[in-house]
Amino acid sequence: MNIKNTPKKDFQKLNKENSHYNQDTMLEIKEQIKDIHKDIKNLIEKSNEEYLNLMYSNLKNEFISSMNGYMINKINPELEQRMVNPCDMREECKNVFEKYLKKHTDNLTPNNISKEKINKSKTAFEKIKKNKQKEECDVCFNEVSNIFEDQVNIVKSIKFYDNQKENDKKKISNIDEKKLVKTVLNPISHEKRLKILKSIAFEPQSFSSLSNLTNLKGGNLIFHINKLQKNDLIFQKQTHQEYMLTAKGFKVLETLLNIES
16 A cells, blocks of 8 residues: 555544554453463462472471481480389390380381371280289380380371461461460469369359359459450350350360360
8 A cells, every 4th residue: 555645534544443453462462471471470380389399398208217217316325214223134125125116116207107007016015015024124114115105296296297287377377476365375374263264164153153162252253253254255144143154265165175185
């Protein structure tokens, strides 16, 4: 097309069409670039995640290996310290115990620990125990059993941390320490207040019954009751003036029961 011979009206129309075409093309290109950036970002994130998972796996294996080495190296000094001394069979028994603990510790990791495996180890120990020669042997056998339990607890604690979900970790990270101490830990940190919570968990209690239960009179009892009320752990019924647990108070007692058990 010869632009010189193009009428002005047609030229403006052509220019407008080109402008729309350019805008549409630019928008399309921008969208394509966005998609490319998104794909690249996803690829990088995936690569980073795979790399971090690999790094974590390697570090975890190294740590487990170090942990097992630590537990095995600790066996001899522990036996040396805990076994009966003097005893004419000490060295002979120590060799048997050390062999048992090394065998069952070396094969114990967060990946394979189970009740069946632990029970199998304990059964093997009971067979050894049948060969005891005298009453004093019970002391050494109990100490060896305690050493094995300590080792099992170490492995279990590592498994617990390993099994924590990412969502749980975020929830734990978001705990408000000041608020938790002020509204939960401090209110239940006194044995009298804990006794009040326990008593009204079974049935509502009046002021006089709480006084008899805690041996607190007047202002002293009011102080502890107010502490629990202000932090929404108990409330007072309007009808009979008895005290009852709130939902929060029940959850606190339930948590304490789980911890104790």
